[in-house]
Amino acid sequence: DAGVIQSPRHEVTEMGQEVTLRCKPISGHDYLFWYRQTMMRGLELLIYFNNNVPIDDSGMPEDRFSAKMPNASFSTLKIQPSEPRDSAVYFCASSLGTALELFFGEGSRLTVL
Amino acid sequence: KNEVEQSPQNLTAQEGEFITINCSYSVGISALHWLQQHPGGGIVSLFMLSSGKKKHGRLIATINIQEKHSSLHITASHPRDSAVYICAVRSGKETSGSRLTFGEGTQLTVNP
Numbered sequence: 001d002a003g004v005i006q007s008p009r010h011e012v013t014e015m016g017q018e019v020t021l022r023c024k025p026i027s028g029h030d031y032l033f034w035y036r037q038t039m040m041r042g043l044e045l046l047i048y049f050n051n052n053v054p055i056d057d058s059g060m061p062e063d064r065f066s067a068k069m070p071n072a073s074f075s076t077l078k079i080q081p082s083e084p085r086d087s088a089v090y091f092c093a094s095s096l097g098t099a100l101e102l103f104f105g106e107g108s109r110l111t112v113l
Numbered sequence: 114k115n116e117v118e119q120s121p122q123n124l125t126a127q128e129g130e131f132i133t134i135n136c137s138y139s140v141g142i143s144a145l146h147w148l149q150q151h152p153g154g155g156i157v158s159l160f161m162l163s164s165g166k167k168k169h170g171r172l173i174a175t176i177n178i179q180e181k182h183s184s185l186h187i188t189a190s191h192p193r194d195s196a197v198y199i200c201a202v203r204s205g206k207e208t209s210g211s212r213l214t215f216g217e218g219t220q221l222t223v224n225p
Contacts, residue, residue: 042199042216042217042218043199043201043215044215045213048212056212059212089154091156093156098203100161101158101161102146102148102158102161102213103158104156104157104158106154106155107154107155107156
């Protein structure tokens with residue numbers, strides 16, 4: 001298996017632009033997580049899905065952030081409009097059940113100018 | 114006080130040394146993860162444990178549920194072990210679901 005695949009790996013955009021980050025989980029995994037990592041706050045959970053259904057989105061910072069999982073093999077995290085403080089590395093991870101190992105993607109490094 | 118605290122924050126060792134990284138947590142947990150993040154940024158899950166001890170190659174992870182403490186040991190350390198090691202816990206509360214709380218990480222540098 002190719003592992004968790006994220007795109008883009010790097011994104012540089014200007015304040016106010018829409019940003020869409022994409023994630024393909026490992027086939028067969030039923031949990032998908034979006035995390036954000038910054039120097040100031042470390043790793044934080046933004047939202048997670050179980051069987052394509054959002055379960056906990058309490059970590060989503062503002063209404064500018066939204067996430068979808070239209071099917072078992074694809075999820076998006078959208079920021080609209082983007083702000084400089086959204087600059088971070090965004091990780092997607094998946095697992096089979098909650099009691100099992102997490103597999104992370106390589107991350108999407110976002111820079112908002 | 115953070116729910117998950119790691120020590121030390123930074124650790125420098127010579128190749129071959131035995132290394133210990135500690136993680137203390139203040140909540141009841143259902144599982145604890147040790148993650149490794151290399152300079153390139155990718156994160157790899159090393160261990161997930163809820164009791165006892167696990168070993169994989171030169172890495173050993175232990176957990177003491179009563180003391181709310183876990184340790185990650187690296188035997189015969191090598192420069193390629195240089196990375197940030199992150200402890201993360203899943204609360205034992207039903208309402209917490211699969212939410213993980215992360216420690217701030219330990220930056221390990223192993224010199225040749």
